[in-house]
């Protein structure tokens with residue numbers, strides 16, 4: 339904050355105690371809204387929200403909540419920015435793509451530029467059973483910015499186990515869907531979808547994606563998040579349905595999700611099979627011809643690796659990622675040993691490239 343801003347007269351504020359929670363002027367229009375008010379705004383400042391996945395939906399959620407004054411955002415994402423993201427991933431720009439910045443890091447930088455009061459805790463990591471407790475610890479609300487059901491079931495198990503609210507959001511093509519999950523009150527994801535709806539679900543790779551579908555679902559989910567943070571999970575204003583809409587055909591639907599399904603594996607029997615899972619050593623990423631390897635958790639010295647790979651292709655690195663091009667493959671390495679291998683969907687090929695160039 340500049341000295342100039344502090345000198346500005348505090349219009350019409352008589353004998354009001356110094357408001358420690360943030361910047362009255364910044365949030366004045368939001369505080370005027372009766373659903374938030376000064377008390378709600380203070381609760382937002384004290385809140386800690388985790389956003390899992392910072393692609394299109396995660397970017398929009400993080401941008402809206404940071405501007406609304408949520409105090410702490412933990413942004414978890416395993417990926418780096420690419421030119422094809424810029425059509426819809428609103429926190430990133432061309433410089434981020436040119437640098438191949440990890441999305442979590444790029445998001446933290448961008449948010450700091452428009453709201454330095456929000457504490458952003460970027461985690462460049464893939465949420466898996468082995469790290470979920472550490473990555474989500476301390477959050478009061480979990481938001482879904484992921485692109486796969488496997489991670490969503492993991493979040494659902496974690497949320498049920500710790501009795502934390504979370505909001506499911508997804509968008510593909512022109513279609514978007516969202517649901518609030520409040521353990522002990524509403525249905526959970528496994529109540530509605532006991533198994534991953536594999537056959538019927540298209541991906542961004544096959545169906546493409548409209549940025550407006552993403553922004554609409556993120557706006558709805560961010561508003562539900564504000565209701566939870568400002569008014570608590572008992573708020574009568576919380577939506578208790580699975581809401582879906584298609585921004586192209588204008589079809590929309592709501593299915594009641596007000597009650598848990600009897601006998602639900604997750605929230606009823608508390609059988610947290612996804613939390614107990616063995617993780618996913620290889621994953622094919624959405625929208626790309628690539629495989630992720632994260633089974634070998636070991637620190638990588640980028641300078642040394644850069645030297646080692648020089649004779650085999652083109653190498654480039656910054657503090658966050660190392661990229662290695664060896665036609666027709668592109669290997670992106672993260673400091674913890676995780677890799678994204680582009681140019682194949684064959685996990686055996688990816689594994690052998692990893693072993694050959696990074697080490698086994």
Ligand SMILES: [Zn+2]
Pocket residue numbers: 525526527528529530598599602603604605606
């Ligand atoms: Zn359930």
